[in-house]
Amino acid sequence: MTQGNGNHNGNGNRNGNGNGGSIITIIYYKNKNLINNGSSYLTSSTTPLDILLSPKYATKEEIDIAIREFIQIVGDDHVSCLEGDLEHHSDSFYNAHKALKTQKPRAIVYPSCTQEVSAVMKICHKYHIPVVAFGGGTSIEGHYVNTRNGISLDLSRMDRILEFNKNDLDVVCDAGVGWQDLNEFLSPHNLMIGVDPGPGAQLGGMTSCNCSGTNAFQFGTMKENVIGLEVVLADGTIITTRQRPRKTSAGYNLTGLFIGSEGTLGIITKVKLKVHVKPENEGIIEIQFESIEDATNSVKNLIQKNIKLNAIELLNNKMMQSLNLSKQLAHIYEEKATLFLKISGASPLITKETIKQIKFVITDNNATYFKVATNDLEKQEIWSARKLALWSAIQYGKSVLGNDAQSISTDVAVPISDLPEIIKLTEHDIEQTDVVGVIVGHVGDGNFHSCLSFNAENEKKAWEIADKCVERAVIQFQGTCSGEHGIGYGKRKYLELELGSQTIDLMRRIKMALDPLRILNPDKILKIDPADIGEH
Ligand SMILES: Cc1cc2nc3c(=O)[nH]c(=O)nc-3n(C[C@H](O)[C@H](O)[C@H](O)COP(=O)(O)OP(=O)(O)OC[C@H]3O[C@@H](n4cnc5c(N)ncnc54)[C@H](O)[C@@H]3O)c2cc1C
Structure with missing residues (x-):
């Protein structure tokens, strides 16, 4: 139990004595600020950041004691403090918000069942140890960066x-x-x-x-x-x-x-x-266009006409170029705005009819190339090209700007009728700079990524493009800053831009209600510490 500090209580509200909520409230809120605008934060509905005290976490010595307790629960083989493991649980090739050298967990704990997770959490709760859950480690917004040097809880043994x-x-x-x-x-x-x-x-x-x-x-x-x-x-x-x-x-x-x-x-x-x-008679279609507007207008028209599609993926000309340069594909594509579509139907006749409808729409939008993959190999080749997009975009940035180049990816989603406009504007913004940027997206849902690679010289410009893209999406087009990747550490400021501070304050109230000690993945989605001056 953490000792010698009046600001926190190692027992939290675990006793369930009915007073836990108000005790915690008093301990973690700045008492002098409890009354504001005539209403008390004890009775208000939201938790603004500035009424909180900074969280207090376990010391290194306390974590060392806890590690011995973790070993009692999961066994010696399932707690690791090896440097390689700590690094693997801090950052990855794809993570756009790199961990600082100091941002590492002190240990990785690998539970095998729910009871073990519960027992580990009880120890973390007792000592106020920050806990960052870890799954496949493929998230890209700094989601699992250990900002508070607690433990990483790796669930990979729970694989049944x-x-x-x-x-x-x-x-x-x-x-x-x-x-x-x-x-x-x-x-x-x-x-x-x-x-x-x-x-x-x-x-x-x-x-x-x-x-x-x-x-x-x-x-x-x-x-x-x-x-x-x-x-x-x-x-x-x-x-x-x-x-x-x-x-x-x-x-x-x-x-x-x-x-x-x-x-x-x-x-x-x-x-x-x-x-x-699984969809029956699934077909994959590749369509190319001279301009990105023709491609995105096709998407809009296909959806508005309610043509039954299973997937609609857009890749701009630079994305196609980066795929070609990756040398991972079976053939070289024309470097033009491209749509990959998935269709299916209860019978080949139905898919044939869908293909006819698609052709009608894309001809109206000046398509220059149309191909239906006829066999499994061709289908797999097209779809694996799409799946390679993020990797090849990052590699492309490195090949142009050098190995130190970093990449960030926007993930906005907008109402479908606004998609052509926002993609056109974003592509234009990229073209005005020396930032290496490609556009790729699950455009059927109005969601696209501009993957922006930069070096020390043009980093500011890359962030300006990203900021502008998000501002357009959330202010001009009533969209979202994240269609699928989430907020993590890297998109916190965008979430506030999208929803406003009062909505974030409500989220913080929910966070404080469920995790009053703020031990669960601290600093992600929203700020939980008034001393946090992180700009994202
Ligand atoms: C090449 C590539 C392509 C991608 N394509 C897509 C795509 O098309 N669509 C898409 O949506 N995403 C995509 N992603 C992003 C990523 O795969 C997803 O965000 C995925 O959901 C992350 O899952 P994970 O198991 O890797 O989570 P992790 O990265 O391990 O963790 C993600 C977050 O969840 C928390 N967490 C993990 N496990 C638990 C748990 N058991 N309980 C509570 N919290 C937990 C972590 O603390 C962290 O905050 C892509 C990523 C890469 C690298």
Whole structure:
């Protein structure tokens, strides 16, 4: 238990004595500020940042004691303090918001079941140890950077598919199950899951980011696919948000609360997930255009005409160039604005009819090339080109600007009718600078990424392009700063721009209600410490 500091109490409100809420409130709020504008923060509905005291976390010595206790729970082999492991759990090639050298966990703990997660959380709660959950480590907004040098809780040992309810089209899985492994399991049953994020991502991390991917246009994001969750709360309490009904009006939507919460509200240990019958007679189409406007207008028209598509992916000419340069593809593409579409139908006749409708729309929009992949190899080649986009965009930046080049990626989503305008403006902004930028997106959902690579000289310009893109999306077009990647550490300022400070203050109130000690993934999504001067 943390000693000798009047600002915090190692027992928190674990005793459930009914007074916990108000004790915590008094301890963690600046007493002198409790009354503001005639209303007390004890009775108000939101928690502005400036009424909080800075959180107090365990000392290094206390963490060392806790590590011995973790070993009692998960075993010696499942706690690591090896430098390589600490680094792997701090940062990655894809992470756009690099961890500082000092931002590393002190230990990695690998629990094997919910009870172990709960026991570990109780220890962390007792000593006020920051806990950053870790899934596949594929998130890209600095989500799992250890800003407070606590522990990383790696769920990868929890990798069991616990229930396969084929007749109900759902599964119940441990949080550490990888989506590709799950698809491999489902494939012989002609089933699949609805989302396809970065390779290696796991269900817990995917739920925490509300991820999606190329198939979301047809099947929705994690929000539409998760039926219920098992979650371990900050004090070790285990809860279930929902059983397995397809619909419910019963009480608060706690499942929704944890989806997209990025490990800041609880540790997800089990995920109940919808599965889908694989589309029949699936075809993949490649279409090219002379201009990006023609491509994006086609997208708008295809959707407005309600043509049944399973996925619509846009890659601009620079993105196609970077794919060609990657030398990972079976053939070289023309470097023009390109759409990759997925279609399907109950019979080949229906897909044929869909193709006819698509041709009609794209001809109107001056398409220069149209190809339907005819066999599995061709289909796979086209889709793997799309899946290579982020990697090849980053490599492209490095090849032009040198190996030290870094990359950031915008992730805005706007109403579909505004898509052509915002993409045109963003492409124009990139062209005005020496920043290396490509555009790629799941445009059926109005979501696109401008992947911007920069070096020390043009870093400021890259951020200006990103800022402008987000400002347009959220102010001019009523969109969002993040369609699928989440906020992490890197997009906090954009979230405030999008929603306003009072909405963020409400989110902070929810955070403080569930995690009053602020030990769960501190500093992500929103600021929790008035001393935090991070600019993002
Ligand atoms: C090449 C590439 C392509 C990508 N493409 C897409 C795409 O098309 N669509 C898309 O949406 N995303 C995409 N992503 C982003 C990424 O794959 C997703 O954000 C994914 O959801 C992250 O899952 P993860 O298991 O890797 O989570 P991690 O990176 O391990 O963690 C992400 C966040 O969730 C928290 N977390 C992890 N596990 C848990 C848990 N059990 N309980 C509570 N919190 C937890 C972490 O603390 C962290 O804040 C891509 C990434 C890469 C590298």
